[in-house]
Amino acid sequence: LSALEIEARERGYFINITLHQNDKEIEKEQLCKLADYHVDGIILSSVNKGEEYKKFIESLNIPVVTIDNKIADKIPFVTVNGRSAISKAVCEIAESGYEKVIFVCPPLAEKNLENIYVHEERTAGFKEAVKKIHGLEYVIIGNWDYQKQAKKELEKSEKKTALNYSYIIEPAVAMSGCFKVNERIEDRDGIVKEVKHTERGYYVVVTFEK
Numbered sequence: 001l002s003a004l005e006i007e008a009r010e011r012g013y014f015i016n017i018t019l020h021q022n023d024k025e026i027e028k029e030q031l032c033k034l035a036d037y038h039v040d041g042i043i044l045s046s047v048n049k050g051e052e053y054k055k056f057i058e059s060l061n062i063p064v065v066t067i068d069n070k071i072a073d074k075i076p077f078v079t080v081n082g083r084s085a086i087s088k089a090v091c092e093i094a095e096s097g098y099e100k101v102i103f104v105c106p107p108l109a110e111k112n113l114e115n116i117y118v119h120e121e122r123t124a125g126f127k128e129a130v131k132k133i134h135g136l137e138y139v140i141i142g143n144w145d146y147q148k149q150a151k152k153e154l155e156k157s158e159k160k161t162a163l164n165y166s167y168i169i170e171p172a173v174a175m176s177g178c179f180k181v182n183e184r185i186e187d188r189d190g191i192v193k194e195v196k197h198t199e200r201g202y203y204v205v206v207t208f209e210k
Contacts, residue, residue, distance in 0.1 A: 004043070013040060022114060024048050028056065035060045046071050047114040069117040082118055083125030089164055090129035090136075092191060099159035100137040101130065102150055105166035108142030122166045
């Protein structure tokens with residue numbers, strides 16, 4: 001958001017942030033209000049999808065760019081390559097000697113309730129990757145009770161097992177408040193070494209070559 005605000009300000013615009021709380025109707029209501037305000041453009045991470053919603057977006061007569069979750073074809077869309085990221089992670093897991101991998105993606109439980117395109121893409125990438133690696137067993141956990149289920153899988157497995165979560169940490173975002181621009185990470189891919197749970201939240205320790 002900081003980068004967006006800086007870029008917008010340099011071009012003579014300002015950012016108005018609204019949150020839909022993953023509620024389809026609130027999102028639609030907010031978009032109508034933004035249209036009433038005659039905003040110049042909208043960057044949207046949507047929980048809605050489909051052709052009908054596409055028609056609604058087009059009826060606003062405002063330029064809209066979607067991020068993370070794809071609404072429909074011909075609506076401008078920007079995201080990271082989740083399939084590729086998960087595929088690289090699976091290869092790294094296999095090369096590290098793991099015989100089984102548990103893929104954890106709780107948002108899959110909401111598949112019929114909201115737009116989870118980004119997680120569906122990562123899940124598809126995971127399935128494609130594990131099928132290419134002979135002998136690598138896998139389990140996909142797609143619900144919000146994932147901690148108990150993952151623990152059970154780990155306890156009953158006699159094979160060396162890894163946990164793979166459907167989340168991507170952007171290096172630039174992770175370091176934005178800690179390092180100057182010219183000192184930040186160059187690599188786009190790193191390896192998660194440790195996840196620490198503290199009173200202030202979760203800290204992820206990741207290593208990068210550059």
